[in-house]
Amino acid sequence: MKKEKKDIRSLTKEQLRDFFVSIGEKAFRGNQVYEWLWSKAAHDFDAMTNLSKEVRQLLEEHFVINHIQVDEMQRSNDGTIKNAVKLHDGLTVESVLIPTFSRTTACVSSQVGCSLDCQFCATARLKRMRNLNADEIYDQVVAIDQESRLYNGIPLSNIVYMGMGEPLMNYKNVLASIEKITSPEGLGMSPKRITVSTSGVPKMIKKLADDEVKFNLAVSLHSAIDEVRTQIMPFNASFPLKDLKESLIYWYQKTKRRVTYEYLIWKDINDKPKDIAALVEFCKAIPCKVxxxxxxxxxxxxxxxxxxxxxxxxxxxxxxxxxxxxxxRSRGKDIDAACGQLANKSSK
Known part of the structure; x- marks a missing residue:
């Protein structure tokens, strides 16, 4: 029976070193492979040119690199790029490059579909099929960075976890991907340039604070009145605003970093003076930006x-x-790449 190959990027550097020792090679080969995988973003073993042909062959026999493929790329009139990203199992997610005069931002997905049910979001119409692995999130960033260099002549400057899925429902893999992106042994990006955007899961916001994360936090708020928010974001019935506010106060006490509230305004839903007053009141709890x-x-x-x-x-x-x-202002409207529009229209 043919032995199933292991996903090499699921191994730590120590596990890679142990593998090489177990086959009679020097441990430092593990360091070299780790650098190829995470610092140089190698897609295949043949690219690892400082390893002998025999060692590369051994890696090929034992392991696989489950790399993403940009299945379809669309470019907007305003320079926004949307990628339909095919995963190793055939599922598809979307990621976006948003260039402005001062920064280039990658908007990356963390789940295939979404387990939350926000009424205004196209992704919510897809059932959640699975969480993305850390390497699949990392690959989206690498692909967008390459596109930014190619089309704009500048590297990626910022990352937002605001694509498909709720990042805090894929906590472990999201944090592991950020570790790889920010590590000097990975892409070496500053955590201050990374924002994780959540619909508001109080327990997990507190966990972020306890884990002393260094990246920024944004909350998709859209209403500071429980009845209105539950109507547009039904999960709010389980995670009401008082619990969300308490978790954000906890976040600020622990991290001393202000939160950004993302806010959409809809006709006849949250466009009354009482909606404005409620938001102003909610914002008084901690230093924040809207x-x-x-x-x-x-x-x-x-x-x-x-x-x-x-x-x-x-x-x-x-x-x-x-x-x-x-x-x-909205970006990438003409290619359905704007906020709330990611839904895999490209996938059958």
Whole structure:
């Protein structure tokens, strides 16, 4: 019976060293392979040119590199790029490159589909099929960095875990991917340039604080009134705003880092003065910033962008309360790459 090959990127550096010792090779070969996998992002063993042909053959016999493939790449009129990324088992996720004059940001997926049921998000219409492994998240970043260098002539500067899936429902692999991306033995990126965006899972936000993570936290809030938030994000019934607020206070006490609230404004849903007042009140709990995002309809349904004067009213009220607020214009609309639109239309 043919022995199944092991995914080499599931091994630690120590396990790679042990493997080489077990086959009568020097342990330092494990260090070399680890560098090829995580610092140089090698896709196949033949690329590992400082290893002998025999050693590469041995690796080929024992292991596999389950590398992603960019199945389809779309470029928007505004320079945004969307990748349909095929995983080793044939499933597909999407990732996005968002270039602006001051930064280039990778928006990466952490799950195939999503287990939460936000009514306004296209990904939520796909059932959650599985979590991504750390290497599959890392590969998305490498692919986008290469595209940024190729098309914009500059390396990637920022990463947001804001693609398909809820990152905190794939906690272990998300943190492992960030460790690889930030490690000097990996891509060497500063954790200050990484933001994990969550729909708000209080228990896991507290765990982030306890684990003393160094990256930034963003919360997709969209309403500071429980009834409204539960209507648009039904899981809020299990994780109500008082629990979310308590976990964010805990986060700030532990990390001393402000949180960003992502906020979409919809017509007839959260566009009243009471919605604005509730958000201002919620923001007083800890130092924070509000990022108002232009909404991109996923069909002709209930969710439609609110009038511009409502956005201005939100902005005014927040600024008067001393809260930092930015309004983010939508990017990549023409290729369905904007916030809430990732849904694998490319996959059959």
């Amino acid at each position: 990022n108002i995002i232009e909404y991109n309809p996923i069909d002709d349904g209930a969710f439609q962008q609110a009038d511009a004067q409502v956005t201005s009213a939100y902005q005014r009220a927040l600024e008067q309360a001393g809260i930092t607020v930015t309004v983010r």
